[in-house]
Amino acid sequence: EAGVTQFPSHSVIEKGQTVTLRCDPISGHDNLYWYRRVMGKEIKFLLHFVKESKQDESGMPNNRFLAERTGGTYSTLKVQPAELEDSGVYFCASSPVGGPYGYTFGSGTRLTVV
Amino acid sequence: RKEVEQDPGPFNVPEGATVAFNCTYSNSASQSFFWYRQDCRKEPKLLMSVYSSGNEDGRFTAQLNRASQYISLLIRDSKLSDSATYLCVVNKGGSYIPTFGRGTSLIVHP
Numbered sequence: 001e002a003g004v005t006q007f008p009s010h011s012v013i014e015k016g017q018t019v020t021l022r023c024d025p026i027s028g029h030d031n032l033y034w035y036r037r038v039m040g041k042e043i044k045f046l047l048h049f050v051k052e053s054k055q056d057e058s059g060m061p062n063n064r065f066l067a068e069r070t071g072g073t074y075s076t077l078k079v080q081p082a083e084l085e086d087s088g089v090y091f092c093a094s095s096p097v098g099g100p101y102g103y104t105f106g107s108g109t110r111l112t113v114v
Numbered sequence: 115r116k117e118v119e120q121d122p123g124p125f126n127v128p129e130g131a132t133v134a135f136n137c138t139y140s141n142s143a144s145q146s147f148f149w150y151r152q153d154c155r156k157e158p159k160l161l162m163s164v165y166s167s168g169n170e171d172g173r174f175t176a177q178l179n180r181a182s183q184y185i186s187l188l189i190r191d192s193k194l195s196d197s198a199t200y201l202c203v204v205n206k207g208g209s210y211i212p213t214f215g216r217g218t219s220l221i222v223h224p
Binding site: 033035041042043044045048056091102103104105106107108 | 212
């Protein structure tokens with residue numbers, strides 16, 4: 001079974017540019033989560049999809065962040081325009097419907113804004 | 115007070131030692147509890163769920179104390195390969211949204 005896949009693994013962009021991160025969850029997992037870990041801090045929840053619907057986006061920092069999950073399959077997280085404080089590791093995780101189950105994480109996208 | 119608090123360590127122990135980590139949570143309505151392991155520059159991986167009655171998986175034992183709102187992880191007979199950061203994860207009460215602690219760093223040395 002393929003795991004959670006994230007792309008790209010690394011991204012270095014300049015302040016003010018746009019970056020789009022992609023997450024492919026495990027097939028059949030309706031729950032999809034985005035998290036961010038800033039250096040030295042704990043992993044923070046950003047938002048939660050159930051299929052294509054945003055169930056909880058209370059963790060999104062501001063309106064420069066836009067997440068989508070068209071068709072309830074893969075998800076994208078766009079940061080526009082990027083700021084220095086957006087640097088960190090962005091993790092995606094998925095889990096089956098129901099639960100609670102443990103979450104399977106992708107390997108993350110390391111974003112550096114310079 | 116943080117929602118999930120862990121002693122960041124590092125815990126530096128010799129091979130074969132027994133080590134215990136604690137984690138406290140603030141939301142008394144929390145329902146689900148997990149321990150994750152994260153290796154350097156890798157993603158978190160589920161180590162074990164924590165059940166009310168306590169549970170064991172090989173050298174690892176997890177306990178939950180709802181009255182005091184803490185969970186623990188005990189590692190017996192530590193191996194070099196146990197060196198990692200151990201993350202306490204608690205689901206928000208009434209939802210399946212997990213809240214992470216900052217993690218406890220374990221270093222097992224020869």
